[in-house]
Structure formats: structure tokens, C-alpha cells
Amino acid sequence: MNKKFALPLAASVALAGCGTINDAVRTPQLSPIGASAPHVAPASFPMPAPQQEQYAPNSLWRAGARTFFNDQRASRVGDILTVKIQIDDNAAVSNNTQRSRKSADQSGITNLFGLEKSLRRLPLVPKALDNTNLINGAGSTSTQGQGAVTRKEKIDLTVAAVVTQILPNGNLVIDGSQQVLINSEMRELTVAGIIRPEDIGADNTIRHTQIAEARISYGGRGSISAVQKPAYGQAIADAIAPY
Numbered sequence: 001m002n003k004k005f006a007l008p009l010a011a012s013v014a015l016a017g018c019g020t021i022n023d024a025v026r027t028p029q030l031s032p033i034g035a036s037a038p039h040v041a042p043a044s045f046p047m048p049a050p051q052q053e054q055y056a057p058n059s060l061w062r063a064g065a066r067t068f069f070n071d072q073r074a075s076r077v078g079d080i081l082t083v084k085i086q087i088d089d090n091a092a093v094s095n096n097t098q099r100s101r102k103s104a105d106q107s108g109i110t111n112l113f114g115l116e117k118s119l120r121r122l123p124l125v126p127k128a129l130d131n132t133n134l135i136n137g138a139g140s141t142s143t144q145g146q147g148a149v150t151r152k153e154k155i156d157l158t159v160a161a162v163v164t165q166i167l168p169n170g171n172l173v174i175d176g177s178q179q180v181l182i183n184s185e186m187r188e189l190t191v192a193g194i195i196r197p198e199d200i201g202a203d204n205t206i207r208h209t210q211i212a213e214a215r216i217s218y219g220g221r222g223s224i225s226a227v228q229k230p231a232y233g234q235a236i237a238d239a240i241a242p243y
Helices: 003-025 116-121 223-228 232-240
Strands: 080-107 135-166 172-182 185-195 205-207 212-222
Touching: 080 172, 135 185, 185 223, 212 223
Parallel strands: 080 205
Antiparallel strands: 080 135, 135 172, 172 185, 185 212
């Protein structure tokens, strides 16, 4: 192998296997609070603007209080609400396609100003030339395809999310993540999207079906997940294999 190609290939193989080796050998580390993913730098949660409290003498009501009774639903930046994720989907798709086509073409010159017999005298023209059957072609194509997809998913989880932004129309942008580390195996759950304040229940919860632009991710990484993945050498071979 050429040396100028050997070094980049070795570097790419090393980088491709870095994540797998780390997950298989070292225990995954929990992300800092305020970061929704391990690769995100630690960040502070957005907080509402501070408000100066004002008290009125001989009054049970405090100025600036959100509610008189303890029924507080998420409505401001920094508030927390619970997202209920209940996914039970089944899908089955089956396709069958068949296509066939045949064609034939035949052409010749029967009369050409009486010169059709003189074609045999031309250079590079065979003497056994049949001017009535100069071109004869045939073609046939056939295509057959069949595919089937069967999918079944069931997830029943809850995760707390934080209101990170209030849109001009009053809708709330939420973002939440959850990480659980058990025996060197990390389980990660993330949820993000846009919700309407009126969809939030009295118990400060909302269903995942009421989240617009929902981004829900559930997965894991660690020693067990690393074993379930193909080796990085096989992954590279599959990526560059032409057939």
C-alpha cells in the first residue's frame, strides 16, 4: 500500500474505534447539570427576570404572586413540567412490483433510386448485404421487486423538562434530559419541542402527542452497548465495499 494513503487510513480507523473502545473499557460519565448531551459544554438554565416583591399590610395576597392556591403550572422560563411518553406503535408495509417490456425493430431499404443494389460495391460493405434487412434489433427488460417492513415500538416513560423559551404567540419551548448510570451502562432519555400552555394538565404534566416539533431520543452507551455494535473495522469495510 502507498505510504501516503496508509497514514490517513490508519488515522481514520483509530478515530472510528475511539468511541467504541472508550465505551467498552471506561465507564461513561454523567453530563453536567444544564447540558442536554455529553458533548455540550456545561451551561446555566435560563431563568426568569427577577421581580421585586411587594407586601401590602393586612392582606393575604402578595403582589406579584402567580397563584393564591398551590396550583402552579409551568408558564415561565425556568419552570419545570413533566412529560409523559407513551408510545405504542405498530406498522406493516408490504410492496410488490413487477415490470416487463419487450421491443423489436427491423429496417431496410427496398428502393433507393435504383441504387440499392449498388450498395454492395461500396468499400467495407460485405458482398452478402441484404438491403431489405439492414438493421434488426430486439430488446427485453424485466424488473421484479418485493419488500416488507414490520415495526413494533412500545415506550412508557416520564421525564421532567424545563421551559427554555416563550415564543411571541405564547407557546413554550421545552427541553429535558435524563441519564441513569447502572453498572457502567448509561441510559439516556431526551425530549424537546414546543407546547401550548393550555395543554398542560392540572398536575403540571403533558403528553408527548401534544408536543409540536417533538424530538424524543432514548438509547444507551457503555460496555454492553459497545459489544452489540459491529467492530469498527467491519463498519469501515461495509462503508467502502462497492458490492
